[in-house]
Amino acid sequence: MFLRLILVFIFLSLSAHAQSLPAPLASTVSDFADLLPPEVEARVVDALTKGRQETGVHVALVTMERIADYGGAGQRIEDYAKTLFNTWGVGDAGRNDGILILVARSDREMRIALGAGYSVIWDNVAQRVIDRYFLPEFRADRYAAGIEAGVQGTIDLIARPYAANSPPPEPEPEGTTTDIIQMIMTGLLVVGVGFVAFRKHVGRVVARLRRCPHCGHRGLDQSRHILDQPTQTTTGRGEIHRSCPSCGKGTIIPYKIASKSASSGGFGGGSSSGGGATGRW
Known part of the structure; x- marks a missing residue:
């Protein structure tokens, strides 16, 4: 009887935890924290939609004020992002190539969670995307700018080369022409x-x-x-x-x-084994 009570308690705890996770608002953007003005959200949705159409890689963006508000109380963002990724099923179930971008503004943390199909070397690329595109804008409270730049960086530096079976892009030396051009483009953005x-x-x-x-x-x-x-x-x-x-x-x-512009194809049942990168500001 005692063992049964323990099993029931564990089952109820797990059920309550699963129920507390949010359902996605869309397969592209779930802006629970309302960080994106409508015009910016429309552009991000369009970028994610076109990126998926061109590469087949499903990238989903999620914003929250705190992960504790959505079933993540007491959890590390790495564990929460993995659980949310697997609960939603981001990416193709056969390739496991999905990408989840999670931004928790009041926690001052973010995570790029990668599908189980990515080798550990892609974690380094995800970290570069966070450090180069997301964090500089987040530290200046320019969340919409950081998200828009970071989403495009995720598509260009992770989704595209991975889908093309190309090796992960190498980090560029400081002060290269590409960096200067990137700084100019980021400034305009x-x-x-x-x-x-x-x-x-x-x-x-x-x-x-x-x-x-x-x-x-x-x-x-x-x-x-x-x-x-x-x-x-x-x-x-x-x-x-x-x-x-x-x-x-x-x-x-x-x-x-704005409409979703013929987008996404929904969630494909993909899973993550915990790979990715984390940023804090």
Whole structure:
């Protein structure tokens, strides 16, 4: 009887843990932390979709405030990312070539989790992608810019060469022409993405300065709500809510979310054995 109780307890604990993991919002981007303005998210979805169509490699991006909010309390991000990868089944089940990019903003950690098909040498490439593309922007609180640059770096430096059966790209010497060009391109990307993110935050600041149309007090609160996620063929719907703390009344502004652009093909049942790289800032 005692052994049965232990087994039941273990089963219930495992079941509760599995249930606490989030379901993906899409096979490309699950932006639970709302780090990406709609325009940036549309570009990231497009990059992931085209990358998968060209290489066959499924790359999925996930953002969270804290992994503890999504079933990861007390876990290392390496273990949590592996569990989430295997629960969702990222990548092709036969090739095990999927890639999961997990960003936990308030934890100040991220992980590129690689499928079981990647040899350990690809962990070094994943670390270079994190160090070069993600972390410099994250340390400056430019999350949208870092994610967009990092997603493209993941596709170009991991997915493409792996799919082509090419050896992992060698690290480039400091100060090469390629590095200089990359710095220029990254700078232009930062400016573009920064402008989009700036517009998003400016909207909130401006809302705080607006007068309530009902009572005339300043200091409106503004938040964004997604009503319908976009699909491969249809646009999604969202609303911007502005409310007045003084009188409690508010207004709702609808907006559209770009479609997934014929994307992904869903999750293929791939698995990870724990390979990849971690970044902290």
